[in-house]
Amino acid sequence: SGRIILSKTFCGSAAYAAPEVLQGIPYQPKVYDIWSLGVILYIMVCGSMPYDDSDIKKMLRIQKEHRVDFPRSKNLTGECKDLIYRILQPDVNRRLHIDEILSHSWLQPPKPK
Template identity: 40%
Template sequence: AVKIIDCTKVSNDYRERFLPRELYALKKLNHRFIAKVFETFLVSNRMFMVMELATGGDLLDILKETEGPLENSKSRIVFRQIAEALKYMHSEGICHRDLKCENVLIFDNKKVAKITDFGFARTVYLHTTGRRLLTETQCGTISYVSPELLGGRPFDAMASDCWSLGVILYVMSTTKLPFSSRHQRRRQLTKRYKLPERLHNDCKDIIKKLLEPTVSDRLKMDQVLQHKWISQYSYTEYPFLT
């Protein structure tokens, strides 16, 4: 697959800030659950990115195919794969800032999920001191963004990624978004969303702890991977997603 960006049709801000960050992230990151980009090159003001082909489409396509939420065993596999990729990204000092179902690609006969699209990715540490930076840029897809991003103040982009991961799990488990766009931030801050009774209790628990409006109480990625819902199964249990 080839992603083509016409540099004459994008904003100066994108060309000078976001595109270099995306290229940096693609160069730095190498993980089995991150979609590979084999080559990037510029021809006549067009940036070409040659990447592996997602034969299974994206996670939203899978949910449309199944015409309903994923079973517990299947959503757990997808979730663990993208959680591993996100933990790796954060350990490398890079946040994604646009995690959503459409940015999770499906490979290998619908058994493997990989994160893609690093157009909003950025480093979160100050190179000179190693101090973690807060970000002020409001980016991402509105239904998946955290309440602190909507608050319009500097925020921790890694914690915001964790919120988006919780939204992805909610969508996989229900095929719905947890919060409507009307009064979205108020609903987020008051935890006004519903979890179906049929959901596994451990799955409910991890969703609640990721969709936690208090940033200091929200799960971090190492805590996510230690959670009993996903720490108790082996990778030999891959079922087909559809």
């Protein structure tokens, strides 16, 4: 029918939860899952969590400020950081969709030389 169904329930770890969920705002499950994907991708390339969840209020404030810090020691490419940064977008209307993620330059095969 084209209607967007919003969820109101939360289950899982706060460390993987999108800001809208932590704030108790009804959310679109697929858009929420994109945020969690960003957290997992960050963990995969950095070896640590993007946000410290020992203080949820502080974590939420940092997320809403769209702060994503990458360890310098990992020497991540700008494309990798760009993808994660755009996935961990606190504004649900600006967060990447799956088709945008799949077509992102970081996920494309290298150009032949």
